[in-house]
Amino acid sequence: MTTKGERLTSAAIAPDSTEQVQAVMRIANQYRIPIYPISTGKNLGYGGSAPAYSGSVVLDLKRMNRILNVDERNHTVLVEPGVTFWEIAQYFEDNNLDLTLDIPDPAWGSLVGHALDRGVGHTYSDYGRDRFGSACGMEVVLANGDIIRTATGALETSTMWQDHEYGIGPSVDGIFSQSNYGVVTKMGVWLMDEPPAYRAGRITVPRHEDIVELIDTLKPLWRQRVLTNYPNMRRVDFSGPSGWYNRLAFYGDRRVVDRHWELVQDAYAGIPGAELETTLYEAPYNPDEWDLNTKLLAGVPYMEAMYGIGHNVYFLLVVPFRGASIWQVIQTFDEIAQKYGRRFFGTPVHVHSPRGLLTTVSIRVDKDDPETNRTDARDGARDGHRRGSAWMGRIPRRTGIHRCRHSGLQL
Structure with missing residues (x-):
């Protein structure tokens, strides 16, 4: 038994070589069979391994792992x-x-x-x-x-x-x-x-509205390459409006790394209540002694981050690299959320380019309450997606496969 809107595969094929992929594509082309390629990972939130169209043949490329x-x-x-x-x-x-x-x-x-x-x-x-x-x-x-x-x-x-x-x-x-x-x-x-030295840092600001100044102070530091990682900002307390913290990292010769940290401290000294902390690491490194954030900023892979996040539908917005833009996103989507008995106080904000930020708009769903998912969560997602698409020209950068209607390799 299937639910309304559920997309089903007609078959799954796991080739082991390019030549086998060629053979599959020739047959599919001859009989006009839709192909949906996947590789590995889960692509949580953006459609997963389910094909865009029911009846598609899933082309699973996991065996091609050389x-x-x-x-x-x-x-x-x-x-x-x-x-x-x-x-x-x-x-x-x-x-x-x-x-x-x-x-x-x-x-x-x-x-x-x-x-x-x-x-x-x-x-x-x-x-x-x-x-x-x-x-x-x-x-x-x-x-x-x-x-x-x-x-x-x-x-x-x-x-x-x-x-x-x-x-x-x-x-x-x-x-x-x-x-x-x-x-x-x-x-x-x-x-x-691999860099000879690596400094992991964190800046915390106490007030919810401090996200504006946190971003505006960050922008010139990042564009001038004082910061050499791709910072992201998160709320300190996800249960409600709270302050924010910014994860930073510096890589290279220790003298350069130390000087860049000094410039960051000078820049953020003007935000009342801002707290700065940092730890320096030098090669050879011992990642077994690091926490997850330190591993992440150093490029050390792990599997733990997604555990226990619950169930969400979400999309990713691109906005200008300005604190006021993120604050407007928070206010706009909180207004939408309140229509459905929810609140939105902001989700992680990521630096993507010298001129653009990414921020995730997510809606929690209850897998055991399909009726609510079909009403509040679904309608809220559509309302938010519509506002995100049209609001002041900002566009959703990535959305679920069911909206994009394209195949292509998924995470």
């Missing part, structure tokens, strides 16, 4: 879609490589799937928080079973497939992100070297 090449000198890796963040970090450790990777939390997701869904990480990166920005060169199986290779991979004699992101002529990589134009079977990803 790390094909790691270039320690040029800091690149070539992987298949079944390789997780956890596995690549373990590979670095097992082979004593001084490499690191900007990771999400938790680490069960696919490097390839995360990039194609334009996911974000938390640690330092030259490519911004957009994972897709660190991708370099893809192998893609098209709907008719043909293969294309992007970047310099189209040239048979090229030795720079993972080193140079542009080939000859137009760059087509972007059409395979958040789309169903092909199945990505290989991807190159740029890595980073």
